[in-house]
Amino acid sequence: MTASAHVPASRSPGVVPLAVQLGCVFGLGGLGSTAMAVALPAAAAELELSAAQSTWIISLYVVAMAVGTPLYGRLVDAVGVRVPLVSGIALMTLGALGTATAVDFGVLVAARLVQGLGSGVGATLAVAVIGTRFDGHERTRGLALAAGTAGAIGATGPLLGGVTESILTWRGTAAVPVLAALVLIPLWRRVRGPGVGSRVDVVGAVLVALGAAGTIMVVQSPSSGAPVAWTGAVLALVAVPLVVRRSRRGAHVFLPASVLLDARIVRTCLLAGTVPAAWFALLVAVPARLAERGWSPLLVGLTLVPSAVAALLAPHLTVRLSRRVGVGPSLAIAAATAVAALVSSGLGALADLPVPMVAGVALVSVAFSLGQPSLFTVVSELAAPGNRGVAVGFATFVFLLCGSAGSALVGGLMPSLDVHGSLLVLALVCACGGTSVGKGVWRFRAS
Numbered sequence: 001m002t003a004s005a006h007v008p009a010s011r012s013p014g015v016v017p018l019a020v021q022l023g024c025v026f027g028l029g030g031l032g033s034t035a036m037a038v039a040l041p042a043a044a045a046e047l048e049l050s051a052a053q054s055t056w057i058i059s060l061y062v063v064a065m066a067v068g069t070p071l072y073g074r075l076v077d078a079v080g081v082r083v084p085l086v087s088g089i090a091l092m093t094l095g096a097l098g099t100a101t102a103v104d105f106g107v108l109v110a111a112r113l114v115q116g117l118g119s120g121v122g123a124t125l126a127v128a129v130i131g132t133r134f135d136g137h138e139r140t141r142g143l144a145l146a147a148g149t150a151g152a153i154g155a156t157g158p159l160l161g162g163v164t165e166s167i168l169t170w171r172g173t174a175a176v177p178v179l180a181a182l183v184l185i186p187l188w189r190r191v192r193g194p195g196v197g198s199r200v201d202v203v204g205a206v207l208v209a210l211g212a213a214g215t216i217m218v219v220q221s222p223s224s225g226a227p228v229a230w231t232g233a234v235l236a237l238v239a240v241p242l243v244v245r246r247s248r249r250g251a252h253v254f255l256p257a258s259v260l261l262d263a264r265i266v267r268t269c270l271l272a273g274t275v276p277a278a279w280f281a282l283l284v285a286v287p288a289r290l291a292e293r294g295w296s297p298l299l300v301g302l303t304l305v306p307s308a309v310a311a312l313l314a315p316h317l318t319v320r321l322s323r324r325v326g327v328g329p330s331l332a333i334a335a336a337t338a339v340a341a342l343v344s345s346g347l348g349a350l351a352d353l354p355v356p357m358v359a360g361v362a363l364v365s366v367a368f369s370l371g372q373p374s375l376f377t378v379v380s381e382l383a384a385p386g387n388r389g390v391a392v393g394f395a396t397f398v399f400l401l402c403g404s405a406g407s408a409l410v411g412g413l414m415p416s417l418d419v420h421g422s423l424l425v426l427a428l429v430c431a432c433g434g435t436s437v438g439k440g441v442w443r444f445r446a447s
Helices: 015-047 051-079 082-100 105-133 136-155 157-174 176-190 202-223 226-247 263-272 274-292 297-303 305-325 327-351 354-382 385-437
Strands: none
Touching: 015 051, 015 082, 015 105, 015 136, 015 157, 015 176, 015 274, 015 297, 051 082, 051 105, 051 202, 051 274, 051 385, 082 105, 082 157, 082 176, 105 136, 105 385, 136 157, 136 305, 136 354, 157 176, 157 297, 157 305, 202 226, 202 385, 263 274, 263 327, 263 354, 263 385, 274 297, 274 327, 274 354, 274 385, 297 305, 305 327, 305 354, 327 354, 327 385, 354 385
């Protein structure tokens, strides 16, 4: 993801308008999950889906989004920014329309995979453009603003989804991400520059996709049955070693060994992964728990408005905190906040109290806006100059894959442990995992 660096800095637009526009594309990708989350009960009722099938609608979407991010990064290197921008928004729009017109579970899953693959372009372009055109605090500010904008749009998803569902049914909610097309024209003018002609490793991308899908299938298998578990295990056991083996072939492969096997980068990505794991898990669990209380999608959306406000205010906190304590501690604080959000919502679900559940969603919104730019800054500093684009693409992939794993784990455990049990188990997993991989990140200071 280095093509955007070919644009002279003197001709680059200011970081604020560019970050907002890129954040809008990223946020509308997230909106595909947040808006759909409140409409899932209605969609499941109409299409006669089980609880496990409903969770797949979120989990598989995020998996496709995760795989799409490094793929678009490679496309940026190969052909520049504009082609990935158009293709990503086109796939996002096509998938949203396919979801809105789905007649059964198979069509719905296929459409969501297409939509998720397109949605991966938002995070990639935000990092590729801002990360290469700006340095130091301006880069941190731009990434924080893009993440905050994305988080705010994503956080308004429940409200927008609830309002739309009350007027146009769940199908109207599913079509909301087509609004991404409105951002295409202004962004087209701001992003330009040729690629560097690098190749796109299609085989590597397929292997990564199979390994990621297999992992998520295993995580969610408690509610999906033994066939899903065995299929996922076979995919993961075959694909993951092949990805590692292929990574040693050089810098042109989808995930090169210089990034994939760098322990510092991997640990940083896994620590940051606690944030999206909590975010997407709460998107599944909290609306589901409130729906069990008889709340309408509109009421659920209104209740989650504080999370949108928190996401809007978070970028200011991100910049100040990173300057005061450094990006490493900021990332660790974001991970701890995400665990606290899971505990708050889990205990709220246990006591059947909506306020702690909503507070958890607000907390994780802040953690998201703080953790993502901190992750990108740390990874950019850890990677060699020639590998920074690939490293950030890998970081985004792991970030979103952990998000899919979080929603899959909660979806898999909810039938047996209920909402509160699944959230508290995930909180324990994130706390233990974050503690074990976070060594050294706390002391990191960006140069």
